[in-house]
Amino acid sequence: MYNRVVPLALIPLVMSASGVVANELNPDVSVTLDGYYKQNDTALSHREEGFGLGHTELSLSSPIDDLFSGRLTAVFGEHDGESEVLIEEAYLQTNGLPASLSIRAGRFLSQVGYLNSRHMHEDDFVERPAAYRAMLGSHYYDTGLRFNALLPTPFFWQVGAEAFAGDQLTEGDEDIGVFTLNTRVGGDISVSQSWQLGVSYLNNGHADSADTGDGSHDYVSEEEHDHDHSHGAGYTGENLYIADLVWKWSPNGNTREQQLTLSGEYLYADELNQYAASDDTNEGWYLSGVYQFAPQWSAGVRYGEVDLREAHGDHFHSQALEETDVMLSWSRSHFSTVRLQYTHQSATGFDKADNAVMVQYVMSLGAHGAHGY
Amino acid sequence: MGTDMGFRKGFAALLLLLAALPAKAQFRVFACEPEWAALVRELVPEADVTTATTYLQDPHYIEARPSLIAAVRRADIAVCTGASLEAGWLPMLLQRASNPAIQPGRPGLFFAADHARLHAPHDHVDRSMGDVHPEGNPHVHLAPDELPEIAGALAKRLTELEPEAAAAILGRYIRWRGDWNRLRAQWQESGEALEGQSVVVQHSSFSYLLRWLGVETAVDLEPKPGMPPSASHLSRLLTEPLLKEAAAILIASHQDRQPAEWLAERTGLPVIVVPGTVTGKAPADSLGGLITTIVSRLETTVSGASDGVL
Known part of the structure; x- marks a missing residue:
């Protein structure tokens, strides 16, 4: 990570250091290669069995001037043998507005929950928890506007609001289909321990007009959900509430040698669509523990559940999934990771629930931005 | 949503005002x-x-x-x-x-x-x-x-x-x-005994001071800058001719001691663990004190070791 080319920090350094690099006017380019082998299909998964490419991204980022910086991220994927390019991020971000305000505009990852605003290549497991896959389409990104502010408290306290077109979550007619509110607090318990707590609310104005299927009972499986809204969430509701908690520990705070990360989230959605009764709700949670026991090695275990209502015309069918993941990963350097994972699923109402062994690599080429907490 | 934003802005402004009063001092x-x-x-x-x-x-x-x-x-x-x-x-x-x-x-x-x-x-x-x-x-x-x-x-x-x-x-x-x-001037004086010596290091943490003192870097425990020492790299180091010239293994407090100790066991070299930066405890609680500490640890160990060899 010593020579990561990071837009904000490096530009002044490059200019001041003599005779170093000549590309200070070019944006930083980064590519993430993500490939895997999966033993067999699993429920609610965005990764098919066999060899496959996961989240392959190309990203350009740079300061624009002293006030703005920008980023473009394109994701390359394949669905049923057809290639597609998706714009996952195309945003401008302000740097240092007064009163610790910051604004982001364009297309970007929503900051609801803990995992959602992180890039997928930073994840510790091959796929996001089942609750994320079902209720946020693994990661919810959309086109809109974000306001964030840090409150002038001695500890970390951030409040934020976002407004989005909403069509990436559920297709609909509203101009502003989705808005979110989010707040986070956090701090250090000691030099070895730190924590962060977040609470988020997402309002989906398109939930009422969500496609509820044809109501026939012959064949409406998760397969169809995946392919109809291949990147949206299969299970949405007008109101989505998320609570998240993260705790990290490393001896003397030296994360290079060892680090234990415990994280968990709870997601709850109601008012699922126009036919929903008050007891039709989607719910999910997970708990994850990842122990980096040596600079290059991590082991982790994650357990999660979802309790879902699948729309069938004017009524719902219940679905439930319990999932346990165990993983071991090795990183030769900060830029390469190879991961072995075993996933165990037990389900009600899913055809494809199964156990699977997966091998994945995540490789980062070029510039490598700084990570969040 | 508009009223909510307005409320939040007002709230933030109020807090800002309250916090700014004592903070200015x-x-x-x-x-x-x-x-x-x-x-x-x-x-x-x-x-x-x-x-x-x-x-x-x-x-x-x-x-x-x-x-x-x-x-x-x-x-x-x-x-x-x-x-x-x-x-x-x-x-x-x-x-x-x-x-x-x-x-x-x-x-x-x-x-x-x-x-x-x-x-x-x-x-x-x-x-x-x-x-x-x-x-x-x-x-x-x-x-x-x-x-x-x-x-x-x-x-x-x-x-x-x-x-x-x-x-x-x-x-x-x-x-x-x-x-x-x-x-x-003191370091320069103490450093005279160190000039021409060489040490095993892990990463380039101390290289400015070592160069200034005229101490050579024999080998680096890291196979590549920033990569943790690997078993294969350490075994290869054992055959490195420059290792014979080295007087000590110098690592920083935040680094894992096992690789240095492994090499020390096989070569008989002393391991020096010094803080890589200011610690908050005297004498290494200032930059000057830190460098004095490192130089004197090097001097004691290295001159002791080279006396033994001679």
Whole structure:
């Protein structure tokens, strides 16, 4: 990570250091290669069995001037043998507005929950928890506007609001289909321990007009959900509430040698669509523990559940999934990771629930931005 | 949503006002590493300094934790090493803290490496070389000849931000500079016994000081810069002819001791573990004290070891 080319920090350094690099006017380019082998299909998964490419991204980022910086991220994927390019991020971000305000505009990852605003290549497991896959389409990104502010408290306290077109979550007619509110607090318990707590609310104005299927009972499986809204969430509701908690520990705070990360989230959605009764709700949670026991090695275990209502015309069918993941990963350097994972699923109402062994690599080429907490 | 935003803005403004009243009195500093916190304290003893890392932490691998974001938000100046040392976390802190004073190109962000001549800059780097900084070795706080330049630039920057304290800051800088010159003469004297010796290192953490003392680097426990020592690399080192010349193995407190101890067992070399930076405990609680500590540990061990060999 010593020579990561990071837009904000490096530009002044490059200019001041003599005779170093000549590309200070070019944006930083980064590519993430993500490939895997999966033993067999699993429920609610965005990764098919066999060899496959996961989240392959190309990203350009740079300061624009002293006030703005920008980023473009394109994701390359394949669905049923057809290639597609998706714009996952195309945003401008302000740097240092007064009163610790910051604004982001364009297309970007929503900051609801803990995992959602992180890039997928930073994840510790091959796929996001089942609750994320079902209720946020693994990661919810959309086109809109974000306001964030840090409150002038001695500890970390951030409040934020976002407004989005909403069509990436559920297709609909509203101009502003989705808005979110989010707040986070956090701090250090000691030099070895730190924590962060977040609470988020997402309002989906398109939930009422969500496609509820044809109501026939012959064949409406998760397969169809995946392919109809291949990147949206299969299970949405007008109101989505998320609570998240993260705790990290490393001896003397030296994360290079060892680090234990415990994280968990709870997601709850109601008012699922126009036919929903008050007891039709989607719910999910997970708990994850990842122990980096040596600079290059991590082991982790994650357990999660979802309790879902699948729309069938004017009524719902219940679905439930319990999932346990165990993983071991090795990183030769900060830029390469190879991961072995075993996933165990037990389900009600899913055809494809199964156990699977997966091998994945995540490789980062070029510039490598700084990570969040 | 509109009313909600309005409420939040009003609320934020109110809190800002309340917090700003007592906050104005004290000059707040965010130091990325303890060496810069120590230097700031020499120049502005009354400053409220938050240090992001300790001598037991590897400064390349720090997380952009909530507490650090909050500290950058409150600070009047951030004093960091630069040269991409903090590339993995500082940009995230700056963006999340969104402090208008502390942004690239503004006076509130001070990079020590901008005011020093760095060793080993590279015109071309790629990652097969390991974690090599194109700007040069960033561990510049142990360079006896560069520190006065850095301290001078820092003093100048602090006077710009705190004009009413300018005379006091410059006075303390001149005193510091005198102390430093005296210490440097002592190190030079102690260093005479060390000249021409060589040591085994792990990473380039001490290379400015070693070069200044005329101590050679025999071999590096890291197979590539920034990569942890591997079993195969360590076995290969055993056959390295330069290893026979080495007088000691020098590592920093935040590094894993096992590789150094493994090599020590097989070669009989003494292992010297010294803090890589200021610790907060005397005598290594200032940069001068730190260098004195390292030099005297080297001197005791290395001259002892070479006497034995001779």
